[in-house]
Amino acid sequence: MKLFANRYKVHRRLTQMLPGQVVTRNHVQVSSLVYDEPPSKHTRYKVGGVLYLLLTATGSVLYLVVVSPSMSNDYWWPRFNTTSTQTFIADLYNFLLTTPTTGSFDLFSTTSMIRKEYSSSSTFIGMHSSAARAILLRPLALDAVVPILRSVDLFENMRTMPPPCWLDFNRTFEMAHTARHQVLCNDRRQSNAALYLETLLRNVDSTDLSSSLYLDPLQSTIFHVVEAISVDGVRWMARTVNHTWLPVAQEVALWQAHGLSYFQNQLQNLFHEGLRNTVTIVSALGMRGYVTIHNIPFENRPKGAWSTGYAYCGFWNDLEAGAWTATSLIRSAPNAFEVMGNDWDEYYCGTSGNVATALIRSNLGPLTTIDIYLVSLPPVLTALYATFLNQLHNTVMLQPQAYMQLTEPTLEVLPATWKHQDAVYYGGNPLCCYGNPMPYVQPSFGYYDDCGAQDRHEINMARDSVLFAMFATVMTSSDQLTSVCALTTGPAMFTSCMQSLLPASAVFTTLLKAPLEALRPQLTQTSQTIAGLNVSFIQWATIAGVDQVLHQPMITSSSTSSWSFIGWMTMFDWANGQREVYSFQGDLNTYVLMSRPNPPL
Numbered sequence: 001m002k003l004f005a006n007r008y009k010v011h012r013r014l015t016q017m018l019p020g021q022v023v024t025r026n027h028v029q030v031s032s033l034v035y036d037e038p039p040s041k042h043t044r045y046k047v048g049g050v051l052y053l054l055l056t057a058t059g060s061v062l063y064l065v066v067v068s069p070s071m072s073n074d075y076w077w078p079r080f081n082t083t084s085t086q087t088f089i090a091d092l093y094n095f096l097l098t099t100p101t102t103g104s105f106d107l108f109s110t111t112s113m114i115r116k117e118y119s120s121s122s123t124f125i126g127m128h129s130s131a132a133r134a135i136l137l138r139p140l141a142l143d144a145v146v147p148i149l150r151s152v153d154l155f156e157n158m159r160t161m162p163p164p165c166w167l168d169f170n171r172t173f174e175m176a177h178t179a180r181h182q183v184l185c186n187d188r189r190q191s192n193a194a195l196y197l198e199t200l201l202r203n204v205d206s207t208d209l210s211s212s213l214y215l216d217p218l219q220s221t222i223f224h225v226v227e228a229i230s231v232d233g234v235r236w237m238a239r240t241v242n243h244t245w246l247p248v249a250q251e252v253a254l255w256q257a258h259g260l261s262y263f264q265n266q267l268q269n270l271f272h273e274g275l276r277n278t279v280t281i282v283s284a285l286g287m288r289g290y291v292t293i294h295n296i297p298f299e300n301r302p303k304g305a306w307s308t309g310y311a312y313c314g315f316w317n318d319l320e321a322g323a324w325t326a327t328s329l330i331r332s333a334p335n336a337f338e339v340m341g342n343d344w345d346e347y348y349c350g351t352s353g354n355v356a357t358a359l360i361r362s363n364l365g366p367l368t369t370i371d372i373y374l375v376s377l378p379p380v381l382t383a384l385y386a387t388f389l390n391q392l393h394n395t396v397m398l399q400p401q402a403y404m405q406l407t408e409p410t411l412e413v414l415p416a417t418w419k420h421q422d423a424v425y426y427g428g429n430p431l432c433c434y435g436n437p438m439p440y441v442q443p444s445f446g447y448y449d450d451c452g453a454q455d456r457h458e459i460n461m462a463r464d465s466v467l468f469a470m471f472a473t474v475m476t477s478s479d480q481l482t483s484v485c486a487l488t489t490g491p492a493m494f495t496s497c498m499q500s501l502l503p504a505s506a507v508f509t510t511l512l513k514a515p516l517e518a519l520r521p522q523l524t525q526t527s528q529t530i531a532g533l534n535v536s537f538i539q540w541a542t543i544a545g546v547d548q549v550l551h552q553p554m555i556t557s558s559s560t561s562s563w564s565f566i567g568w569m570t571m572f573d574w575a576n577g578q579r580e581v582y583s584f585q586g587d588l589n590t591y592v593l594m595s596r597p598n599p600p601l
Contacts (some may be wrong), residue, residue: 023069045589076283079472086119090293091116093279097131098577099386100379111120113393127294127601128577130447132275137374139262142193142252149203150245154212157200162266163312163371165195167330168236169258173226174331177344177369180587182331184371193260197222201240203251209241214319221322225333267372267582269447270306270314274298298599305450308432311370311584313348344368349433355437355547358427359540363549364430365586375533375581375592377574381527385575387519388468395511406463409496412456413487414441415552415563418539426540427454430584430591437542444537445582446596459566460501460597467508469568471516473525473561476505483562530555530571535581537592554594570594 069078080086091114096105106112117123149157165185167173168487175197176182185195193199201209209215223241226233246254277294321344322329327337337344345366353361365372396403424437428444432451435442443449470476475484485497531553539550554567573579580595 004008055353063407074283074287075281075289076285076287083121083123087123087125088114088116088118089279089291093277093293094125094127094131095576097277098382098575100383101386104331110393110397111390113397125293127296128556129296129598129601130577130580131277131294132273132296132411133267133374133447133580134577135269136273137265138263138376139192142227142255142260142263143248145193145201145263146203146248148252149200150205154200154204154208154214154236156317157204158214159314160265160268160271161315162194163202163315163318164197165317165370167197167222167226168240169196169198169255169260170232172232173229175329175536176331178338178366178587179314179331180365181369184585184587190259191261193255193263194265196260198236198240199255199260199263202243203245206242217319217323221319221329225328225330225335229332264373266312267374267447268306268308268312270301270303270308272296272299272301304452305448307429307449307451308372310431310433311348311366311372313368317348326511351534354426354434355542356540357433357439359426359549360430360433362586363589364482364591367433367589369587370430371583371585372586375535375583378526378529378533378580379574380522380529381524381571384519384522384526385468385572387522388471388516389464391515391519392464392467392512395515397451399507402503403463403511406504407468407496407500408460408462408505409493409500410458410460411493411497412440412458412489413535413566414457414489415550416487418541418550418552420543423541423543426542428457428537428539428593430538430593435540441539445584445593446598447580449596459569461497462569463504464500465569465572466504467512468572469565470505470508471512472520472527472568472571473565476513476566477503478502481505487562487566527555531557533581534592535567537594538591545566573597 009301031269072078073080077085092112095114116126136234162516163177164175165182167175169188171186172181174185176185189195209218212218223237227237245251252335263388275294276292276296278290278292281289282289283289318329321327321336325337325340325342325347327333327335327340327342330336331338333339343366345361345368348368357367361367418441424439426437427435427442429442429444429446429449429451432449434451435454438454442454444458475481481498481501485494485501486499535554537554541548552563554564554570556564556567570579574581574594578597580598582593584593584594586590
């Protein structure tokens with residue numbers, strides 16, 4: 001108390017000093033006692049403020065450290081980047097689109113496993129070039145087609161339309177290239193709206209038609225002719241050419257009233273189909289972002305790559321041919337193209353050729369009159385493929401080392417019955433019509449095959465497809481695998497084959513054989529469905545001086561057939577989008593062909 005009292009007295013004396021007075025030594029000594037007293041309330045506020053600033057700054061820094069992985073992207077997704085997370089999401093969605101998976105799924109389950117290196121800065125999304133074709137070439141619903149036809153001008157529609165079987169919905173005016181093909185149309189095609197020219201003409205803008213470069217050839221080869229043939233033609237012209245669009249529902253009802261139930265286009269490879277797929281990511285803040293998972297643009301391919309021109313040269317070229325020869329595309333016209341002594345094959349391709357050309361014409365039918373239809377992936381195969389992969393991923397996680405050590409050589413293989421010492425082969429693609437004789441078997445049809453090179457037929461022994469084939473054929477013993485490798489050409493390839501299959505057999509027997517037994521009923525159903533499709537490889541060949549067509553079903557009635565092992569590998573590739581199946585339907589025969597693998601993008 002005395003100390004504070006002294007402080008009070010000193011303070012009073014200091015404040016009472018007159019201006020100019022000097023503070024004595026005693027005053028200073030007494031005033032020094034002030035610095036030894038406890039801190040004031042004001043000082044504590046200062047210290048607290050400093051501590052607050054330090055803690056706030058520290059907390060802010062820690063907060064930024066914690067949230068920086070999330071704030072590095074627009075989705076608030078920790079460590080999300082384009083080469084790993086985004087690429088994985090895209091790959092996963094693209095994979096799931098090949099399976100019957102619907103609804104929600106767990107990103108962290110084994111069913112969401114993708115075997116791929118995502119740590120590289122150059123990792124790209126895996127896309128299948130066949131994805132757009134799988135959508136556009138399957139049978140389409142009529143109510144989806146009408147708006148598409150109306151959104152595209154006549155010129156673009158003309159470029160991708162299939163060869164018409166009829167002009168009108170009543171099938172009064174037939175238009176197939178040949179009499180045999182018209183029979184095929186009448187027997188198989190009546191429900192397909194794509195094969196009626198009226199389908200297109202009713203759904204293009206009238207002003208577009210009247211100003212089109214195609215109007216003159218349309219009039220000279222079709223319109224004027226049908227008006228001259230009958231009253232039905234006059235009536236058809238009146239209601240079709242100068243028309244007003246009906247509402248989509250009414251237009252579809254009209255098509256259905258004439259027996260049309262679907263729209264399916266045919267394959268052409270002059271104009272590459274494009275596809276863009278996106279997924280929506282919703283962040284924790286409710287913000288939506290879009291990620292492109294598949295993007296292949298539409299493009300005009302070089303004319304030299306247009307191999308499907310040997311199947312059909314395009315309706316615009318037919319119009320030009322009719323105009324050039326002063327003939328009609330209507331089969332019943334007095335000046336019809338064929339009636340006037342013309343031949344479509346000869347007009348487009350000429351009379352020259354070789355053994356391959358002659359074999360195609362005499363076994364499949366004339367060139368430029370071949371329908372090519374996509375064979376859709378059977379749902380049972382899709383389901384089996386997805387179930388198999390799910391079980392594979394679940395099991396492989398237990399012993400990934402043995403699985404990842406399996407080799408994947410690319411081997412030249414051919415059916416045992418095709419091996420002949422004195423044989424020469426011309427190819428297995430019906431659209432490569434002028435193949436030279438080669439001492440080796442060549443690949444099947446491929447969308448990107450421009451017929452410029454005659455390659456050897458090879459297959460990649462990818463580990464997943466090999467394990468799938470072992471499951472489907474139950475061929476795992478050394479003797480059975482030896483018979484498979486005997487399909488290769490040469491000792492070196494045989495050795496490489498055995499070095500690949502024997503370790504794969506050990507992995508299958510140890511890890512997969514027991515868990516996959518539950519899928520046997522599903523496999524049986526799938527085998528029956530595939531057998532009914534008659535999916536095959538073919539080859540034009542000369543054996544012992546005899547020109548012939550070699551034919552090999554991919555899946556034979558014997559499940560333990562050596563070639564069936566290869567066939568099931570191709571079925572796995574078909575299921576994951578690496579291969580496609582097309583039906584080549586000519587005037588004389590039909591071939592359902594498994595394609596060669598599409599090149600990676």
